[in-house]
Amino acid sequence: MIAQATTDLADAFEARFAEGSLAVLSARWLALGGRIAFSGPCVTLQVFEDNSLLAELVKTPGDGRVIVVDGGGSFRCALLGGNLAKAAQDNRWSGIVLHGAARDADEIDACDLGVRALALSPRRSVKRGLGLRDVPLTIDGVRVQPGDWVYADRDGVLVSRFELRLSPAG
Numbered sequence: 001m002i003a004q005a006t007t008d009l010a011d012a013f014e015a016r017f018a019e020g021s022l023a024v025l026s027a028r029w030l031a032l033g034g035r036i037a038f039s040g041p042c043v044t045l046q047v048f049e050d051n052s053l054l055a056e057l058v059k060t061p062g063d064g065r066v067i068v069v070d071g072g073g074s075f076r077c078a079l080l081g082g083n084l085a086k087a088a089q090d091n092r093w094s095g096i097v098l099h100g101a102a103r104d105a106d107e108i109d110a111c112d113l114g115v116r117a118l119a120l121s122p123r124r125s126v127k128r129g130l131g132l133r134d135v136p137l138t139i140d141g142v143r144v145q146p147g148d149w150v151y152a153d154r155d156g157v158l159v160s161r162f163e164l165r166l167s168p169a170g
Contacts, residue, residue, distance in 0.1 A: 003037035003038065004151065004165075004166055005037070005155070006151050006152070006153050006155045006156050006157070006158050007155050008166060009151055009158060009160075009164050010022075012166055013160070016160070021161040021162060022158060022159070023158070024142070024156055024157065024158055024159075025097070025139055025140050025142055025156070025159060026140045026141075026142075027099070027139070027140050028118075029116035029118065029152075029157060030118070030119065030120065031114075031115075031154060032102060032108045032109060032115040032116070033085065033108050033109060033111055033113040033114045033115040034110065034111055034112050034113065035094070035111075035114035036114065036154060037152065037154075038113075038114030038152050038153075039066065039094060039095075040064045040065045040066045040094040040095070041065050041066070041149055041150075042066045042067065042147065042148050042149070042150045042159075043057065043065055043146060044068050044069075044070070044133070044134060044135055044136070044137050044144060044145070044146050045057065045068070045070070045131060046069075046131055046132045046135055047072075047079065047130065047131035047132075048071065049071070049079075049126060050125055050126050050127060050128050050129070051078075051079040051080065052129045052130070052131065053131040053132075054067070054069060055084055055127070058084050058085075058087040058088040059091060060091060061092060062091050062093030062094065063092060064092060064093075065093060066093070066094050066095045066096065066150040066152075067088070067093060067095075067097070068096075068097045068150060069096065069097065069098045069099060070099045070100075070138075071098060071100025072100065073099055073100060075118065075121055077101065077123040078100075078103035078104075078122070078123065078125060079098060079100045079101065079102065079125050080096060080098055080102040081102065081104040081107070081108075081124065082104030082106075082110075082111075083104075085104070085108040085111045085115065086107070086111055089112050089113045093113065094113075095113060095114030095116070095150070095152060096113070096115045097115075097116045097157060098116065098117040099118060099137075099139045099140075100117065100118060101117060101119045102115060102117040102121075103120060103121055103122055103123075105120055116157055134146040145161075149161075149164065
C-alpha cells in the first residue's frame with residue numbers, strides 16, 4: 001500500500017472529524033523505525049509494564065496491519081525493543097503505535113517498520129502474561145477500536161473508523 005500523507009487525508013476528509021469517525025492522536029510521538037509513513041487496520045492491546053502479549057502478537061502474520069498498544073503512558077520500562085521490532089518486520093506488520101516507551105532505538109531504526117512511541121527507556125518490561133487483546137482503547141481522549149484504520153507519518157497519527165483513500169487525481 002502506498003502511504004498517503006496524513007495532512008492530505010485530514011484535508012480531504014475534514015468533515016469526518018466533526019462526525020467523530022476520524023481523529024488525531026495528539027501525543028508528541030517519537031518516530032522510530034525505518035518506515036517513516038505507515039498505515040493499516042489495527043489490532044489493539046491494553047497492557048501495563050508487561051509486553052508478553054506484544055511479544056506473542058509480533059510473531060504472528062501481520063498482513064500489513066498496525067498494532068496499537070495502550071501501555072498506560074508509562075515511561076518506567078519499555079514495551080518494545082529491537083528483537084520485537086525485528087519480529088514485527090519479519091512477520092509483515094506495517095507499524096506499531098505505542099502509548100508507552102520503547103528501547104533499542106538504533107535496532108528499531110534498522111527495521112522496515114514504522115513505530116511511534118511516547119518515550120525511550122533502557123529498562124525492559126516484566127513478563128507476566130497480563131493484558132487484553134482486541135479491546136477498545138482510549139488514547140489521548142481518542143477511542144481506538146480493533147479494525148480501525150491508522151495512518152502515521154512525520155506529521156502525526158490519524159485514527160479512522162473507515163479506510164481512507166485519496167483519488168488518484170489528487
